[in-house]
Amino acid sequence: MHPKANFSGNFHSGKGENGYKINLNVKRKLKQVISSESEKRFRAENGQGVKGRKSGGLTLQEQRENLPLYPVRESIIQQIRVNDTLIFLGETGSGKTTQIPQYVHESGFTRSGIVAVTQPRRIAAISVAQRVAQEKFCQVGELVGYTVRFEDCSSPETKIRYMTDGSLLREAIRDRLLTPYSTIILDEAHERTVNTDVLFGIVKEAQRIRKEAKKQPLKIIVMSATMDVDHFSAYFNKAKIVYLEGRMYPVKLKHVKRNDHDYAQTCLITLFDIHRNAPLDHDVLIFLTGQEEIDAMAEQVRSIGKSAEFHDSPLKVLPLYSQLPQHKQLEVFKPAPQGVRKVILSTNIAETSLTISGIKYVIDSGMVKQKVYNSLTGMDTLKVVKISQAQAWQRTGRAGRESEGVCYRAYTVSEFEKMSLMTTPEILRSNLATTVLQLLALGIDCMNFDFMDKPSRESLNSAIKLLYELKAIGAIEGAKLTEVGRKMSQFPLDPRFSKILLEAANYGCLTEMIMIIAVLSGENIFYSSTDKRDQILVAHSKFVSKYGDHLTILNAFREFLSAENAKMWCFKHFLNYRNLMYANEVRKQLLEICKRCNIDESTCGNDYDQVRKCLLVGLFGNIAELQRDQMYLTLVGRQRAKLHPSSALCHKPLADYVVYTDLVATERAYLKYITIVDPDWLHELPNASKLRRYSTTNNFK
DNA sequence: GAGCACTGC
Numbered sequence: 001m002h003p004k005a006n007f008s009g010n011f012h013s014g015k016g017e018n019g020y021k022i023n024l025n026v027k028r029k030l031k032q033v034i035s036s037e038s039e040k041r042f043r044a045e046n047g048q049g050v051k052g053r054k055s056g057g058l059t060l061q062e063q064r065e066n067l068p069l070y071p072v073r074e075s076i077i078q079q080i081r082v083n084d085t086l087i088f089l090g091e092t093g094s095g096k097t098t099q100i101p102q103y104v105h106e107s108g109f110t111r112s113g114i115v116a117v118t119q120p121r122r123i124a125a126i127s128v129a130q131r132v133a134q135e136k137f138c139q140v141g142e143l144v145g146y147t148v149r150f151e152d153c154s155s156p157e158t159k160i161r162y163m164t165d166g167s168l169l170r171e172a173i174r175d176r177l178l179t180p181y182s183t184i185i186l187d188e189a190h191e192r193t194v195n196t197d198v199l200f201g202i203v204k205e206a207q208r209i210r211k212e213a214k215k216q217p218l219k220i221i222v223m224s225a226t227m228d229v230d231h232f233s234a235y236f237n238k239a240k241i242v243y244l245e246g247r248m249y250p251v252k253l254k255h256v257k258r259n260d261h262d263y264a265q266t267c268l269i270t271l272f273d274i275h276r277n278a279p280l281d282h283d284v285l286i287f288l289t290g291q292e293e294i295d296a297m298a299e300q301v302r303s304i305g306k307s308a309e310f311h312d313s314p315l316k317v318l319p320l321y322s323q324l325p326q327h328k329q330l331e332v333f334k335p336a337p338q339g340v341r342k343v344i345l346s347t348n349i350a351e352t353s354l355t356i357s358g359i360k361y362v363i364d365s366g367m368v369k370q371k372v373y374n375s376l377t378g379m380d381t382l383k384v385v386k387i388s389q390a391q392a393w394q395r396t397g398r399a400g401r402e403s404e405g406v407c408y409r410a411y412t413v414s415e416f417e418k419m420s421l422m423t424t425p426e427i428l429r430s431n432l433a434t435t436v437l438q439l440l441a442l443g444i445d446c447m448n449f450d451f452m453d454k455p456s457r458e459s460l461n462s463a464i465k466l467l468y469e470l471k472a473i474g475a476i477e478g479a480k481l482t483e484v485g486r487k488m489s490q491f492p493l494d495p496r497f498s499k500i501l502l503e504a505a506n507y508g509c510l511t512e513m514i515m516i517i518a519v520l521s522g523e524n525i526f527y528s529s530t531d532k533r534d535q536i537l538v539a540h541s542k543f544v545s546k547y548g549d550h551l552t553i554l555n556a557f558r559e560f561l562s563a564e565n566a567k568m569w570c571f572k573h574f575l576n577y578r579n580l581m582y583a584n585e586v587r588k589q590l591l592e593i594c595k596r597c598n599i600d601e602s603t604c605g606n607d608y609d610q611v612r613k614c615l616l617v618g619l620f621g622n623i624a625e626l627q628r629d630q631m632y633l634t635l636v637g638r639q640r641a642k643l644h645p646s647s648a649l650c651h652k653p654l655a656d657y658v659v660y661t662d663l664v665a666t667e668r669a670y671l672k673y674i675t676i677v678d679p680d681w682l683h684e685l686p687n688a689s690k691l692r693r694y695s696t697t698n699n700f701k
Numbered sequence: 702g703a704g705c706a707c708t709g710c
Binding site for chain 1: 702703704706707708709
């Protein structure tokens, strides 16, 4: 049970097994809440930074002193001093992310090394670093800095370094003892990203080895916002838990009385109940599951909102999901005009990544779209499932950031109680090929790795098997990295792609493969929208290759790189400029790593067969065969699937054999990013005999 | 004829 069943203002958690509670008697309200996190983040992302030293008449120092942490500062520093490992349970608004690292610094620990603070998201690492630099009256990159992919804003002076968890993990692969660091703070640990989960084991091991070797000790601090801290404590040898009070306003909870199994309908009815009764300057945030659902409901809300009943109470309806163009996302941060209610329909992007100010009401559908990987079929399934109780509290909290609020839950109390306590950690529902390779690069056998939650044997085995087939390891048992494997681990890619780059020189097409893989690493470069569908189709048809999506991507990316005015060019061709720019960053990074690995640059010009053959070097396990009923069958996982509607080859005569990049199931199974392959090539693949056995047609015998 | 939640190196 969540300890805050009554959800009043002062988050107190009760004591854990090794509990230690810092009491706060001081209760002051912030006169001015610093402009919302997300807004700051967006500004930071746009390179504007956070300006001015004052906020609402409070100096930075006054703001610091107003944080709930401040009065117990000495006591916290004392705890940091005496414990090698410490777990902070800090509720929203406690200021732990900005303050604890400063306390570590102020108590002298940075004399012997840097304090690293990891974040799951780069935008958080950057914006928090900017904030703390201000508090320290320094420029970012001096005393306080950050390190994220493509951007290292730190210097030899830097003592407090914010970084993404993935960034620190990369560094650990080069230096498993994390020598430059005196303290590692793993923030937002409750999110349990794959990277944080791996880091748990790495820092624990580094601490042990450094202690045994009588080297500079490593201090570990885990910061979490949810209640499973006992799990963390147990993992870190019964580390002490310190509870930090947050600053939240009371949120009233309302559950539905009966379950009618149509959460969307319930949300809609609730919204208009609120709309009838609440003052118009109270904004509403509704949590739904995906783009399609959100767009559909937005339409409904708009149309009901236009009815006579609501003539005098206008609504501003704003969808919010990650695929939405940036400028439309920014709309949600603008205050609605006087006398207009803002209604935001969001995916769980508003749960953690973005914070919207002024939300008075939250309507929680209780559902989320979640990805689960099946290692037997090699398929990702994207399914709408019930949220966890922890997620429910996170959503509820979004109503109480600046004033008292109300959370309407489209599920009953007993349904809530049936929800799992915590969200399943990502590592238990992901493809582990990359993780296992990273561990091997650290000299760790994944079967014996000290996971906080150990993935299934099947999941680990299938990752090991893939690495063996890619020749990254020499044997299945007692897996050891080969030279190829060591090189593969250098790349920030799925091992199948790393392998392709390592072999591309043999096919004379490194330039082309890097471009294709760079685009696949990012988000979709082709803009899509239903209203200009035909126009877009024509614009994109220019790039379409008869061989499929990989070469279509290549055509588009090549032209992008040679365009005079890239931004205009993208606009004209309905391509996503931001995603192409990102792909170009990745391309440059991959080129750099290839150089380090002594892979010679080469280009095949328009000899596209070389590219198509080279794809198979990594994706030989992803062959699908056309069946009589015009469905594809994946040969290794034996999964029936269709081409994804976004494919360049949709609505064209289907080829007998294709190589696919992803197999994803939503309502049905789809092959994404495919290229036609010549059946003759299949005989030369490392798993040819297996493929032949699985084939059900006579095209490949 | 029908679509991908969210991150990150």
